[in-house]
Amino acid sequence: MSLNPAMLAIRFLLELIAIASFGVYGWRAFDSPWKFLLVVLLPLIAAALWGTLAVPGDPSRSGEAPVSVPGAVRLVIELAIFFGGAALLWAAGLPKWALISVAVLVLYQALAYDRIAWLVKA
Template identity: 50%
Template sequence: MGSALWNLTLRFLLELAALLGLGMAGWSLSSGVWRWVAAPVVPLIAATLWGTFAVLNDPSRSGRAPIPVPGAVRLVLELAILFGGAIGFYAATYTTTAIIVALLIVVSYAFSLDRLGWLLKQ
């Protein structure tokens, strides 16, 4: 359970980092009043997608799925949001942070092969 706990903690922190990176991208890639709109709205959209589209009975979540989707769709959504956050750090000129976040995403999924297999079978 200890090894699973560290990965769940990492996954949670990566989700938060993704939202931060997406917000930073919204700020960096827009100007004027649009910065104040994009910075909170981009991560809000990502968080809404993350919480809404899920695989029914996903053991890594509550098991509930407001809008059930196949596992492959969920995996693509997760990867898009997580790596989107890393790209957001890069777009905001935080290159080292972007690289570290991307590597940690890979590490987390490398230690989640059982979940990846489960997702792809759903």
């Protein structure tokens, strides 16, 4: 399976937004000195999961998988981080941005049906 370069670029931007949303939540949801740690730690945890757990031969990546997981597991991780970022925007008191994020993510996932089918089979 080969991925459209435009879809890869959109996917990359969505990844960055989702991971940044974890930091936004860490900053806005906690009114204590812990927020300085959470604004860094939450996105790092999300990015570590995203970058480490992969399906071997994934065309949206280098094809390498530091920790190999089945396609269905990877799909759950991706959906959890993408839509988890939107949920955290809502929880951070940014419902408009959360809804926009969900709308864009649903549209992207609908257009990326071939990748979802590949992950389910992998």
